[in-house]
Amino acid sequence: MSITTNIAMVRARIARAEAAAGREPGSVTLQLAAKYQPLDRLHEAVATGCTCFGHNIVAQLVESTQGLAGTGALTHTVIGPVQSNKLRAAMDHAERIDTVDSVKEAMRIARRQETRIEEGLADGPYPILIQVNSARAATQSGCAPEELIDIAAAIAELDLVRVDGLMTIGANTDDKGLVRASFGLTRSLSEEMRKLPGLEGAEELSMGMTGDMEIAVAEGSTLVRVGTAVFGARPRP
Ligand SMILES: *Cc1c(COP(=O)(O)O)cnc(C)c1O
Secondary structure, three states: OOHHHHHHHHHHHHHHHHHHOOOOOOOOEEEEEOOOOOHHHHHHHHHOOOOEEEEOOHHHHHHHHHHOOOOOOOEEEEOOOOOHHHHHHHHHHOOEEEEEOOHHHHHHHHHHHHHHHHOOOOOOOEEEEEEEOOOOOOOOOOEOHHHHHHHHHHHHOOOOEEEEEEEOOOOOOOOHHHHHHHHHHHHHHHHHHOOOOOOOOOOEEEOOOOOOHHHHHHOOOOEEEEOHHHHOOOOOO
């Protein structure tokens, strides 16, 4: 199957899920998970109208943004953990970091953003999503669900970081009930978080991947991160 065909199929899945959930057509953005994909495959995705990419690897983020420059208005976000020595490159090349899970990390971003503003590279707060470990999986990053509200309140005090919403991976299992519960928990945390001063507009809810995007859309996702359904099984690094 070509990438073009696969993208059309994924878009149809999203549209059906939106309709089934009684949601507005187009209320869910398709983000392509780009990890380990060579640049020509990303070019093909752009040619079909995809504009939103998620990167786990900062080096690939840098290569992709440079390689795709001039192909249109694209949005690249970071969807994997960022080591502190990669933070500068991540912020210079991504429009948002979607995996912030501590106040400490947000403070590092705020400090770096201050420098970026001094250097003329930016002129406002840097956007982030807070990652929640909604399934309490030992293998996943993200703050514990019960810590989210305190962390969000503390980050909201930082002038140079803007919280746009939440991101979660969710339960990695065939048990649809557990997957739904982890997304439902993230959605209710998002609603609670948006009662905090300054976070009323933090509506982005990045959840759902190839295997569980329908459940995520039913539970209120605004952004699904899809790799396998578009690119096929991932090449090994
Ligand atoms: C790789 C990846 C995805 C895409 O997963 P697929 O199952 O291949 O669609 C989504 N989110 C994150 C954080 C990823 O690392």
